[in-house]
Amino acid sequence: MTEGKPARVRFAPSPTGRFHIGSARTALYDYLLARQSEGQFILRIEDTDRNRFDPQAENEYYEALRWLGLDWDEGPDIGGPFSPYRQSERTEIYRQLTEELIDGGHAYYCFCTPERLTQVRQLQQKRKEPTRYDGLCRRLSPEDARERALGGERHVVRFKTPQEGQTTAVDFLRGPIKVDNHTIDDYILVKSSGMPVYHLAAMADDHLMEITHVLRGSEWLPTFPLHVLIYEAFGWEQPIWIHLSVLLNPSGKGKLSKRSTVDPKSGAKAVFVNDLREMGYLPQAVINWISLMGWSYDDHSEFFPIDDLIGKFSIEKLSPSPAAVNFSKLDHFNGLYIRSLSTDELAEELLPFFTKAEIDADLTEIKVLVPLIQERIRTLDEAVDMAGFFFQPDVHPESSELVGKKMSAQDSARAAERAHEVIQALSESEFEQLEGALRDLADELGIKAGQLFGILRVAVTGQKVSPPLIESMVIIGKKIVLARIERAAKILNSLE
Numbered sequence: 122m123t124e125g126k127p128a129r130v131r132f133a134p135s136p137t138g139r140f141h142i143g144s145a146r147t148a149l150y151d152y153l154l155a156r157q158s159e160g161q162f163i164l165r166i167e168d169t170d171r172n173r174f175d176p177q178a179e180n181e182y183y184e185a186l187r188w189l190g191l192d193w194d195e196g197p198d199i200g201g202p203f204s205p206y207r208q209s210e211r212t213e214i215y216r217q218l219t220e221e222l223i224d225g226g227h228a229y230y231c232f233c234t235p236e237r238l239t240q241v242r243q244l245q246q247k248r249k250e251p252t253r254y255d256g257l258c259r260r261l262s263p264e265d266a267r268e269r270a271l272g273g274e275r276h277v278v279r280f281k282t283p284q285e286g287q288t289t290a291v292d293f294l295r296g297p298i299k300v301d302n303h304t305i306d307d308y309i310l311v312k313s314s315g316m317p318v319y320h321l322a323a324m325a326d327d328h329l330m331e332i333t334h335v336l337r338g339s340e341w342l343p344t345f346p347l348h349v350l351i352y353e354a355f356g357w358e359q360p361i362w363i364h365l366s367v368l369l370n371p372s373g374k375g376k377l378s379k380r381s382t383v384d385p386k387s388g389a390k391a392v393f394v395n396d397l398r399e400m401g402y403l404p405q406a407v408i409n410w411i412s413l414m415g416w417s418y419d420d421h422s423e424f425f426p427i428d429d430l431i432g433k434f435s436i437e438k439l440s441p442s443p444a445a446v447n448f449s450k451l452d453h454f455n456g457l458y459i460r461s462l463s464t465d466e467l468a469e470e471l472l473p474f475f476t477k478a479e480i481d482a483d484l485t486e487i488k489v490l491v492p493l494i495q496e497r498i499r500t501l502d503e504a505v506d507m508a509g510f511f512f513q514p515d516v517h518p519e520s521s522e523l524v525g526k527k528m529s530a531q532d533s534a535r536a537a538e539r540a541h542e543v544i545q546a547l548s549e550s551e552f553e554q555l556e557g558a559l560r561d562l563a564d565e566l567g568i569k570a571g572q573l574f575g576i577l578r579v580a581v582t583g584q585k586v587s588p589p590l591i592e593s594m595v596i597i598g599k600k601i602v603l604a605r606i607e608r609a610a611k612i613l614n615s616l617e
């Protein structure tokens with residue numbers, strides 16, 4: 122538990138793409154910090170990059186955060202004391218702050234054309250110099266520049282990075298990072314469209330929204346000193362900066378893909394939260410899994426439902442070291458959480474997967490199946506593969522699969538015929554105890570019970586893998602079981 126006053130933390134996605142598990146981890150840590158300190162978890166939409174704006178994205182974030190259970194206290198949809206929470210609605214605030222920076226000598230108008238900037242860059246590349254803005258407009262008189270800008274001349278606004286001295290940027294996990302100021306570019310703060318970029322908008326909002334801890338991806342480390350300089354230029358008190366560890370591919374080689382959904386080669390499954398949901402992972406499992414991507418409680422505990430995480434999480438135990446993402450761990454957690462659900466809860470979770478597979482099952486029917494499959498599935502959609510046949514009017518076994526292990530088709534046919542006789546002889550009430558009768562039959566036929574059950578499993582369920590056979594047969598009912606075994610015997614007899 123992190124001691125101290127209530128934390129105000131924000132998750133600030135850009136609606137430019139899909140909700141990645143790396144971002145979900147940031148959101149989770151934000152949420153935990155807010156909940157354990159009785160602070161606020163704020164959702165802010167950073168949509169100033171209009172070229173990359175994706176209208177679907179904002180909704181995807183809302184939906185996935187809600188599914189994960191990471192509810193926010195302030196945000197574009199619910200408002201809050203620092204409204205608005207969508208940056209495109211805050212442009213007047215950024216405009217005023219930009220003026221303030223220019224008036225204070227910390228920023229300047231730049232009129233250089235893209236063509237000129239390309240030329241500068243090419244020259245620098247030829248000379249093997251670092252590519253950066255050469256400072257031409259930095260030297261304009263502020264009055265002239267203002268007049269040109271107000272007169273409508275196309276311009277951007279750049280930060281006037283100090284040319285002397287050093288900046289020390291303190292990352293909570295890495296300690297002080299010192300940079301010579303002359304190596305820092307005069308970054309663009311406001312584009313020619315008038316829209317601010319991240320460097321200005323996010324700093325402004327973090328300050329104005331009284332954010333205490335900035336948790337963000339380590340891709341921001343290179344521009345971190347610039348962000349510190351912007352805070353200093355405004356004279357603002359800095360938040361605690363925390364750059365989370367880089368996530369690596371399962372192989373440990375290279376950064377975790379930002380795009381691929383399924384890559385069996387690298388072991389990567391889905392990297393987007395909503396895809397994991399579709400694939401049948403429970404939000405509890407995803408939360409537990411991502412909580413450990415850069416945080417640990419001790420060197421052995423791993424099972425952390427969200428309430429435990431709220432109690433146990435601490436920023437002191439975050440690690441800055443890159444971590445390979447392990448998808449088998451997610452399967453493992455999913456199995457654990459599936460098994461921890463009650464029959465009713467699991468049935469509720471499974472229903473949408475049956476519906477999606479166009480299987481007309483209702484909750485009561487699924488509840489009957491839950492005890493048969495709860496121990497056997499790792500993902501919710503596996504339930505459909507395993508138990509979907511219960512809802513089909515008929516099954517279609519592969520003839521070759523009907524042949525018993527290490528048996529001939531003829532012997533298998535004989536076994537099926539005998540099983541048919543034995544089951545037919547059972548009364549309805551005896552049917553529920555048919556296991557003993559079938560085991561006796563296996564003895565009589567001189568085969569293993571497993572061989573007999575294998576034949577019957579394929580005959581009755583149409584599958585080699587199914588829920589427990591006897592229980593499944595009881596649910597299917599004697600009449601249908603007999604019909605399917607009879608058909609299987611016929612198929613087997615027609616084989617060589």
Ligand code: GLU
Nearest residue numbers: 133134135167323336337
């Ligand atoms: N909008 C930024 C992004 O999506 C947020 C970074 C931050 O949390 O400061 O990368």
